[in-house]
Amino acid sequence: MKFRGGMSELMRQASRLQRKVATRKDELKAETVEASAGNDQVKVVINGAHELVSITIAPELLKQEDLSMVQDLIVAAVNAGIAKSTEMVEAEIEKVTGGLQIPGLV
Secondary structure (H helix, E strand, O other), rough: OOOOOOHHOOOOOOOOHHHHHHHHHHHHHHEEEEEOOOOOOOOEEEEOOOOOEEEEEHHHHHHHHOHHHHHHHHHHHHHHHHHHHHHHHHHHHHHHHHHOOOOOOO
């Protein structure tokens, strides 16, 4: 298989693509997604680096439920937020790579 410009051009393009992906990942750290659990009684905000930015718990929930139920809702909300964050990042990186699945790049 012959590439236009040879292997060195292919490596340059791969390097450019890798820099674009890295730049976009850095930009995504500032973008957030929100997820909730328990009919929006527990809300979390997760950024594009999959970090928990904030958590909000409805005061009524703390009065009505036992501690283990509140803890379960927090875990559910955080996991849902991380899943949304992962989907957001993957979709944005797919835009940069044009849908190419290159191992180790993403």
